[in-house]
Structure formats: structure tokens, C-alpha cells
Amino acid sequence: MNHPLPPETSDAPLAPGERLPKAKREKLSPESVAKIQEIAARFPDKLAGTLPALYIAQKEFGFLSLGAMKEVAAALGVPEGHVFGVATFYTMFRKRPVGRxxxxxxxxxxxxxxxxxxxxxxxxxxxxxxxxxxxxxxxxxxxxxxxxxxxxxxxxxxxxxxxxxxxxxxxxxxxxxxxxxxxxxxxxxxx
Missing domain, CATH: 3.40.30.10 (Glutaredoxin)
Structure with a gap:
């Protein structure tokens, strides 16, 4: 069976998150980090704050780059893989830049x-x-x-x-x- 996409030919193929576009900014603002931590404190489990935290990051970055997802994970104190999984599962999160x-x-x-x-x-x-x-x-x-x-x-x-x-x-x-x-x-x- 022929695969529709050519095989990866790189000696160091990129992981899915590393294929995402990079944002112009690399860090969340201190205000956004504080807002995310405030939201996380409302829940008995910090993982429950992932969706609202991703919205905050998306608003600040314009879309969710891998760097934005890592910033959310750090602000929440949760595994990066969890944040990546949530961000890539839901369609309301933009993983690429969009227009105004x-x-x-x-x-x-x-x-x-x-x-x-x-x-x-x-x-x-x-x-x-x-x-x-x-x-x-x-x-x-x-x-x-x-x-x-x-x-x-x-x-x-x-x-x-x-x-x-x-x-x-x-x-x-x-x-x-x-x-x-x-x-x-x-x-x-x-x-």
C-alpha cells in the first residue's frame, strides 16, 4: 500500500509539537502567569485549570505554539504532555497564526x-x-x-x-x- 505522504527522511525527525509554527514571543507575561496560577488554585487538581490557562496563553500569543504550551505547563506545574494533549485535542485552540x-x-x-x-x-x-x-x-x-x-x-x-x-x-x-x-x-x- 502506498502511503499518501513521503517517509520522513531526516536523521532527526521532529516531534509533532516541534512542527508547529513558532510564536514571536517566548514567555507568558507575569500577569498571565499570575492569572493562570490564580485559576489553578480554584480547583482541587491543577490539571483542571488547563483549558482556561490555554485560553489565556492563546490570547497573549495569538495562537498556541509549542512554547506557549510549555509556558502553560510551567505556570500550572503540570506535565507538558498533558497540556500538549489538551491543546491539540480541542479545535477551539489555534495551533497556527490566524488573521485579525x-x-x-x-x-x-x-x-x-x-x-x-x-x-x-x-x-x-x-x-x-x-x-x-x-x-x-x-x-x-x-x-x-x-x-x-x-x-x-x-x-x-x-x-x-x-x-x-x-x-x-x-x-x-x-x-x-x-x-x-x-x-x-x-x-x-x-x-
């Missing part, structure tokens, strides 16, 4: 039947971002095709950063959403 406005377009069955592919293409055309290619050159936009945003009865649905837009997003509504982003009326990623 990150569009997630649901193309699952319900949304697909209501024009999700066309909506995705309109987002690509209007922003210049392409799925899987990271942010546009100006850092403003990125787009990703996702499976479900839990609005199956009123799709197609898009999520921009943490805001969900559903109720039959059409071309006019998409234009209004993009214009609101350009005017800064929609919270940018990490805000």
Missing part, C-alpha cells in the same frame, strides 16, 4: 444544502484569504472550512473569531459582517 478576523465557515450537510460552498467562496473572494494558508499578507483575514457550528436549522453559518453568525447568512449579510470587521465593530482575534 478568522472566518470559520460550516460546510456540514445542513449548511451545505443551504449554500455553504458558495458562502465559503464569497468569503475567499471578499477577503483574499484561502483555507489552510494562514492569514493574508496584511494579517487582517484568515478562513477555515469547519464541520459544524451547531446552527443546523438556520445555516449556512459562519463564526468570526468567537462570534457566531447564522440565520441564513446570504451575500448581503456577509458584506455587512465584513464591513463591520473593517470598521472594527467586531472584536478582533484575541480581544
Amino acid at each position: 478576523y478568522h472566518f470559520e465557515v460550516c460546510t456540514n450537510l445542513s449548511c451545505a444544502l443551504n449554500g455553504a460552498a458558495e458562502l465559503l467562496q464569497k468569503v475567499i473572494d471578499r477577503t483574499g484569504a484561502r483555507p489552510g494558508e494562514g492569514p493574508t499578507a496584511d494579517g487582517m483575514w484568515s478562513v477555515e472550512e469547519v464541520e459544524c457550528l451547531a446552527s443546523c436549522g438556520s445555516g449556512p453559518c459562519i463564526q468570526i473569531n468567537h462570534g457566531v453568525f447564522d440565520e441564513f447568512v446570504d451575500e448581503a449579510k456577509l458584506e455587512a459582517i465584513i464591513d463591520a470587521c473593517r470598521r472594527g465593530e467586531t472584536a478582533a482575534w484575541g480581544e
Whole structure:
């Protein structure tokens, strides 16, 4: 059987976390470390503070690089492998840089039947971002095709950063959403 990817040819192959992009910053701010430790103190087990700690790191770093995950582990005092496992399991954590406005377009069955592919293409055309290619050159936009945003009865649905837009997003509504982003009326990623 042929494998779709060529075999690793390096004498020193990289571990999965080491293949992630590196962030511009390397350390959490003292304020973030204090916030993470305060959250961890609320739980009988520090491991329970992993999700909120990762959100803090993602907000500060812009995405979760391996360095950010290691910083979270150090701040919580838990194994790095645990933090890496949690961060890579959940889709709400970005492991690569995204634009200031990150569009997630649901193309699952319900949304697909209501024009999700066309909506995705309109987002690509209007922003210049392409799925899987990271942010546009100006850092403003990125787009990703996702499976479900839990609005199956009123799709197609898009999520921009943490805001969900559903109720039959059409071309006019998409234009209004993009214009609101350009005017800064929609919270940018990490805000």
C-alpha cells in the first residue's frame, strides 16, 4: 500500500509539537502567569485549570505554539504532555497564526444544502484569504472550512473569531459582517 505522504527522511525527525509554527514571543507575561496560577488554585487538581490557562496563553500569543504550551505547563506545574494533549485535542485552540478576523465557515450537510460552498467562496473572494494558508499578507483575514457550528436549522453559518453568525447568512449579510470587521465593530482575534 502506498502511503499518501513521503517517509520522513531526516536523521532527526521532529516531534509533532516541534512542527508547529513558532510564536514571536517566548514567555507568558507575569500577569498571565499570575492569572493562570490564580485559576489553578480554584480547583482541587491543577490539571483542571488547563483549558482556561490555554485560553489565556492563546490570547497573549495569538495562537498556541509549542512554547506557549510549555509556558502553560510551567505556570500550572503540570506535565507538558498533558497540556500538549489538551491543546491539540480541542479545535477551539489555534495551533497556527490566524488573521485579525478568522472566518470559520460550516460546510456540514445542513449548511451545505443551504449554500455553504458558495458562502465559503464569497468569503475567499471578499477577503483574499484561502483555507489552510494562514492569514493574508496584511494579517487582517484568515478562513477555515469547519464541520459544524451547531446552527443546523438556520445555516449556512459562519463564526468570526468567537462570534457566531447564522440565520441564513446570504451575500448581503456577509458584506455587512465584513464591513463591520473593517470598521472594527467586531472584536478582533484575541480581544
